[in-house]
Amino acid sequence: MWRDALLVAGKDLRVEWRSRVGLNQVVPFALAVLLLFGLALGPDAARLRAATSGLFWVTVLLAALLGVQRSFALESADRAGDGLRLSGLDAGGIFVGKAAALGFQLLVLEAVLALVAALLYGTPLEGVGVLAASCVLATAGLAAVGTFYGALAAGTRVRETLLPLLFFPVVAPVLLAATKAWSAALGRSGGGGVGWLALLAVFAAAYVAIGTVAFGPLLEDS
Template identity: 35%
Template sequence: MLRTAVVVLWKDLRIELRTRDAVSAALVFSILVLVIFNFALDVNRPEMRRLAAGFFWVAFAFAGTLSLNRSFALEKESGAGRALSLAPVDPAGIFLGKALANAIFLAVTQLVVLPLFVIFFDVSVTRLWALAVSFALGSIAFAATGTLFSAIAANTRMRELLLPVLFLPVSVPALIAAVETTSFALGNTESASFWFTLLVVYDVVFVTASLLVFEYVAEE
């Protein structure tokens, strides 16, 4: 399973390194969301700083769906998905590889947007370790749920619409926990141990569940 995962991950990373489609799309989109927030809400008022973590994750939730949509659309278009499902490998390995690739794309997007975000919203990161953990756990949560639903939505006529419709409501707990932990990292709240725990629980539950059900999604 792990070997399959590494092969799939390496394949997706190589495609991304050559095209830079997923990360650049997510990047431009998150910057756009931040700019639009600025016009819609006049974010430079001091009280807005407390809400900064929320703006950040909203931008990611939507930018994430963009790059997640591509994840399986790519396989469908070239017929590679059929080849993958015919290959005598563990479907869980395919899921793990794709999910890891998506988690990396999300994390890279976050790291690039972070400095812009700090500049635009005038926030300061007071707990760097908390921010790193929040980003890592949040990316895993979005990647696990998003990869599963992206694989499901890729089977439909309305892929672009169905991915967010399925993915966003289910990831509500992860989204709340991600916002709260980031908020803690920015020094807006005093403790966030519950939210870190919830994110870990969400990650464990959804990674496990996705690994178990992915064989049904992958069959043709």
């Protein structure tokens, strides 16, 4: 399974590197969302700093949706997904590989967004350890859920509208926990955020496990 996961992740990242869709479309989109949130909230610096965590994670969620759609658009074009199935790759490996590639791209995006949000909203990035840990754990959860429901939606004719309906409600706990962990790290709320990190870890572990086991039947039925 791990060999297949590495192969699929490498392929997805190579495709992304060649197409530059993430760099040329998803990153500018996410930056525009951060900017628009800032404009909507106005020039009140204290208000912007207080809202930084939530705005950051809502932006990440929106960008993650684009990333998931892109990940499965690759497999729809020229029926490449059928090629994956025909090659006899382990379904769990395909799931882990696609989720890992998506997660890696999201982590890079989050690093860029965190720096821009800090500059744009005037929020010093304190508690870097908790910020980084919450990014890694939340991204694992988002990538696992996105890959699972991306495959489910990809087999339908209404994939573009179905995916957000499936994805956003399920990742609501990730949005909540990651925002709380960031708020704790940035000193906007009490506690160290460890409890929220634990929730993110449990969520990610659960969805990685579910996806690894259920991806095979999902691929065959979609």
